[in-house]
Amino acid sequence: MIRPAVPETFTLAGALLRQHKVVAFPTETVYGLGADATSSEAVANIYACKSRPQFNPLIIHVRDLAQAESFGSFTADALKLAQAFWPGPLTLVLNKQPNCPIDPLALAGMDTIALRVPNHPVARTLLEAVDFPLAAPSANRSGSLSPTTADHVQKSLGDVVPLIIDGGTCDVGLESTILDCTSDTLTILRQGAITQGDIESLLGCDLQTPTDSAIKAPGQLKSHYAPTLPLRLNASHALPGEAWLGFGDNPECTLNLSPTADIKEAARNLFVMLHLLDKPIYTGIAVSPIPHQGLGMAINDRLERAAADRS
Ligand code: TXA
């Protein structure tokens, strides 16, 4: 059930979470499906609700840097990044602390941990309401599009999630940037709103982007974030039967990510519009070219994954 973000809802959410249940909640990136990260029963519930393969580790959401430091070992660079970009859409992959109390299933048995402090009032209130961190993948069935509204969550998981907290449409609209900080060379595992340029200018160094052969984030498999219909990228027009997802000045398209070619607006609209166009009345979705710059890199990354051959 969808409930507004009022005090009674947080009381209910706290009670459910303490009973090892899952609660869907908004973050600034996408909606998450949260549960107590220190409880194996709670974490098993997350995987079951999403039908997620158990080898794919979860992001651990914490309320602040101090809480994060009790779970992950911060390098000097990681500390700088956390101080600059938290709370916000950046996930840091660190070596876990020796006595880290996070359930091993949440980390898929790995010695590393992905940590993030979300910057959404609902997520922050929820993290203050309980005394444990929340493991939270995106609140969609495994392999389908990430949800950016409470309604998306309801459609994808409504029958198995006891509570969805409504916080409106997510502001960023794309999942967080994931940065591997476990070695001296930092590597971006997933592009997001904190761009490669943002990180490089803060640290004054060059980043690695992973090659397909060295995938360290299991969720970064090529076919992910997929709508049901096939996607055709860099399209200059729609073929008969196709919906057309435009960008920039384009009066003929079915929906437009941003008529003014504003890349932030396009990111916010991407999953919302893919959800809207992913209907059997169309044979496919043609997508206009999006510039490969800044946040456009993250948008193109999601589009390429969504378009990848799923056979
Ligand atoms: O914006 C976000 O990050 C959202 C919101 C809810 O916070 N969460 C999200 O979670 O996108 P999820 O589970 O859909 O994606 C998490 C990604 C997966 O690709 C997973 O493989 C990767 O993070 N990951 C988690 N732990 C990792 C680790 N220790 N090392 C490398 N990758 C990891």
Ligand code: MG
């Ligand atoms: Mg996901």
